[in-house]
Amino acid sequence: MHIPDGLMDPTVLVIGWLIALPVVAYAIYKVSKTIDEKAVPFMAVLAAGIFIAQMLNFPVGGGTTGHLIGATLACILLGFYGSVVVMTVILVIQCLVFGDGGLTALGLNLLNMAVIAPIATAAVLWALKGRRQYTATFTASWLAVFLAATACALQLAFSYDLSGGDYGIEGVIVIPSMMAWHALIGIGEGIITTGIVAFLSKVSPESLKMQIGRKDEVDTGGKEVAA
């Protein structure tokens, strides 16, 4: 779901930067103020792990593939602000070092995958606070992918309308297509994320309680994890 250069209308690109940058800057500020240096190696391994996981596309049928975004996993393990920072580092490296996602579109990619996906995750985990951990994890993962893709589709549709068809794709086509494909991809994200959380809850339950930024911002049902 990495948007390349030349696909979006310049106005939409600027709006992406204007929304994403303050959120990313505030997340970096919060993390730098509150992070314990002991948490940094965990954050590093998690981020690097998400980076390589994003290279492993899985088939979803119809000649399409998807890959883990990882925002939900990061949000569960590090909290909202930590996940924004981790996703930002990954997306910037993918763009600048590997050419995955355009430089002009980096603001939109940050908005979709480093801001909207963690917000969706935090919202679901907050709404399902105290409920079954794995159900919350799966639902958050699916919704994070679905909403990030829907945002991308809306950006393509706005680009099409603003440019008179020079950029983007017509909304009536792109919105249902992106939503349909990513509804499937989100299932893969949900299965992988829930599997990893289930594994960590068995082998390293303390890793599910490492919240950075604000201790109480995400609660995935700590009692179940501890048990």
Add this chain to the structure above:
Amino acid sequence: MEKRYLKAIAALFVIFAIGLVGFYAYSAMYGDGLEKVMEENGVSEGEPVWTAPLDYGDGYGGSLLMGIIGFFVVMLVFVGLYLLVRSRKRAGHSQ
């Protein structure tokens, strides 16, 4: 770095090496959701504004190497963060 993180890194490399086999067997020839929608609508990528020094590689060996390089580039950024946090904490303690 603690032993458990070194074990986790080794485990991630093994999973990545195995996962890449599956990627090249089933997925490498297809695009992701956005690429599929672009293809269906005859939309192609524009010229990149920035030319990245690396890419994800075309074959198994190349992708494995690029994944490992990317892994360590990401780690390196967090080493920078670690040094920053540590120096700030030490400065805080000395005051």
